[in-house]
Amino acid sequence: MTIRNTVRDHGQRYRPRMACLKKAERMLLEMQDPKTGVRSQPQRLVITTIPHAITGEDIVSWIAETFQIDASEAKNIGTMLVALGYIYPVQDHKRLVIKSDASLYRFQTPYFWPTQQWPVEDTDYAIYLAKRNIRKKGILELHEQEQYNRLHKWMNHKWDFIVMQAKEQYRAAKERKKPDRVVFDCQERAYWVVHRPPPGTVSAMDCGLDRRIDPNAEEPRTPDFYERIMIFTQQSIMRPRVKSSVSIAALVKYCATYNSHDPFLSKCLPSNPWLTDDVTYWNLTKPNVEIPTKMRVERWTFSFGELLSDPRGRDDFRLFLKKEFSGENLAFWEVCEDLKWGTAATMSEKAEQIYKTFLARGAPRWINIDGKTMEITVSGLRHPHRYVLDAAQTHIYMLMKKDSYGRYLKSPVFKDTLKKAIFPEEHKFTDAQLEHNSKNRRPSLSPVVLRQQEQEQRAKMAANAPVDITQLCRFTTPVPHLAVYSGITDPPSANTSPTLPFLTHSPACPSPISVALDSTSASERRVEPSEGGEGNLQAPASVCANVTKSRMPLSLRRLLKRGCSPANMFASLSPKYHSAAGSSSRIQPICPDQAGQAPPRRIGK
Structure with a gap:
């Protein structure tokens, strides 16, 4: 395998969301300890013998006993180790999960550990596919055949070199002993399953861009460094102090309120889609679903911000304001959010359109704000920017929060929505159903498609707006x-x-x-x-x-x-x-x- 070592960052300090790799390595070293680690032994597999094989049941039990946790949590940790490539399955290599049965697994060699940070290049993957194509005599899996054809078309200028490298590696592998050859093939295949997963498989190696600066490096003690410390200290002194008892009471109240709505602290109903591959939960919690769940409607009562942050709750609140002939307040708040987070090219045009629609004398959807706020807003329109309407938006937000929000919670509109809301029951899947769901897994909609649907929804709402x-x-x-x-x-x-x-x-x-x-x-x-x-x-x-x-x-x-x-x-x-x-x-x-x-x-x- 022709993988070159260009960057050696064993600490993974420059890569976000990869800080768990060093901890996983330490746990893996403890698992391989000959005295206190997981028991391994040679296992007979078809016509060959796999050395140092371990079962999934032994892995789960060792993790549960070592860290004093239950079996389900130990199974999740084992699945994480398999997804990161530290442990690989010998038989069912496509499913990167731990099965708490007699399924065989092996520890990955440190050469293929993620912390080595080998650059995963398409040339190496093309050599691997060409070698498998030679060994299997043209019989590859469907996704491997598609990748092989794509790389052949893209790297046609150096395909002779790729085939030559594949033949040389295949010839060198035939000179090894059969158990060593089988083990190396399994290790290499496990590496590419982790870094080039089949379609529909969640990759645990997805991470953001590499950081340009080491976050753990010590900052040089320059005059600017001490100046920033002085400014921070002065701001801390001016900050109002709150008793620890008051802060703790607020935290306890917040946790008690959101306890049943936290997927880490309570179950997802009807099932967790990340564990069962069932999309019912996502279908019930779509942004603009017709009938929401009861927990979703109850969350609107926590605060006015929760109501506006939910598109379905905002639609329900818009219906209430329409019956009270005050729908222009919510419409103004929404266009202000669109101006704040929209593109800079249409900023001036949007600001003028907002002024004509909501702020001008005789505007079709004129809003009621005080004279001082109007004067600040109009003077800021000389040089429009993203936050030019913040004063008017805050005024309208507080007006809806103090006046309309309380009446909405007591209105027949909210009571009718709460009455129609559904409460899904928990659905427990068997192992056969879970395997069937994983095989029928399909990718979700692209963010581009979701953005187009959102724009179509906005255009539909604009078409149904009241006529001036x-x-x-x-x-x-x-x-x-x-x-x-x-x-x-x-x-x-x-x-x-x-x-x-x-x-x-x-x-x-x-x-x-x-x-x-x-x-x-x-x-x-x-x-x-x-x-x-x-x-x-x-x-x-x-x-x-x-x-x-x-x-x-x-x-x-x-x-x-x-x-x-x-x-x-x-x-x-x-x-x-x-x-x-x-x-x-x-x-x-x-x-x-x-x-x-x-x-x-x-x-x-």
Whole structure:
């Protein structure tokens, strides 16, 4: 086997999630001790004898007695040793598990231990497959045949060298004794089963990228090192102190709350898919399953964060808010999360769309936030970034947590969901069923497919969103104040009547986001009275003139001074009303032929 040693890191300090290898090696050395280790003896297998063979029952019993644990936990530890390649099965080499029976196992030679960190290259794997192809006379397993064809196509430029190496190793193996040849073949096959597992097999050697810095290395004592220690110490002094009894009580309460929901402390119902290869648990806990489990619904009552972190719970909460006509709060929180964790390329576009939909005057889904938060948010929109809407998002989050969340837990929506929730019973599998499940194991969906399904779900939700009734259409005259913030740029078509005006982005009628950024606060705005008289009833030629000449009283005092006459402020909200140049404060009749009524008498002081 042509494996080269390029990196010798026996401690595995630069590789994440591999710190258990050194402990596994120490345990393996104790198991091989001739006095206190696992008893081994030669075993007759078909026509040859396997030296130093051990049974799975002896391995499980030795681990249970040495570490004072039960048989199931000892079996899990033995399975971990087999999955890491320290112990390999002699007969059923595909199943990297420990069977607590008379199945034969052997200890792997230290040459093939994972801590040697041999680089697993495709050239070595191609030589191994070519050697097996020569020995088996072209009869390989299905996945090995597919890998052989793929490597042959990819390494066609050096395939002659690979075949030559395979023939040389095969010729050298025939010169050994038969027991030694059988043992080496088993060791090599076990190595490649661990590092090139068959399809559908979970590989225990999957790990992240190698670290560039050794986390165990001592940091040099530079001035920057001591400066960081001083800053950390100062921050620790300023941190508020809590009694240990209070902290311990909080930890105990948290553990007691989540005890039944922790898969390490309690059983997964109906079964643990990692142990039984049964996907029923995953089907019941899908993100958007129609009928959730009872434990999942009960978890929504722990905190408001638990409810929002579950997509199914968020859908249920959205249904409750829709019945209370406050669904815009949850929609705003979701789009803020999308802006925070989305791509940077669409950040500005999303920020402007959020402003038009939720924050602008006359927005279709306007949210109720205080003036200070609105001022901070609008000023931050001059330079949009991921966290520009954090203040408004926090305000809406606390509003839903303190007001809507409590009423949701008492609402018929939650009670109906809790009533329909299912409680699956525990399903115990026999050994034959477990073996059948492992053979029929199929890979899960790719993350790319899951991401596409999530995007389709979002598009479906956006299509079912409520329609903005304040938006303009071809058959209505634009509303002056609402049109400026809605930003409609529908150009006139050939079939459109020339008398119907359309709003365009111009210096006089700017875009919605620029109007919000360049304008002053609402308390400082003052609308100048129009110069036209009551008899001026002709429509203007431009909508922008309507914006400058419109009259909208901003205070109740000015409204009472003018009397109770309906102003453009109220008349413009009617979709059937046609504004008359914004110069008259009287509501014009719907029919143009109908005569206008006399204005009401003004109320004196």
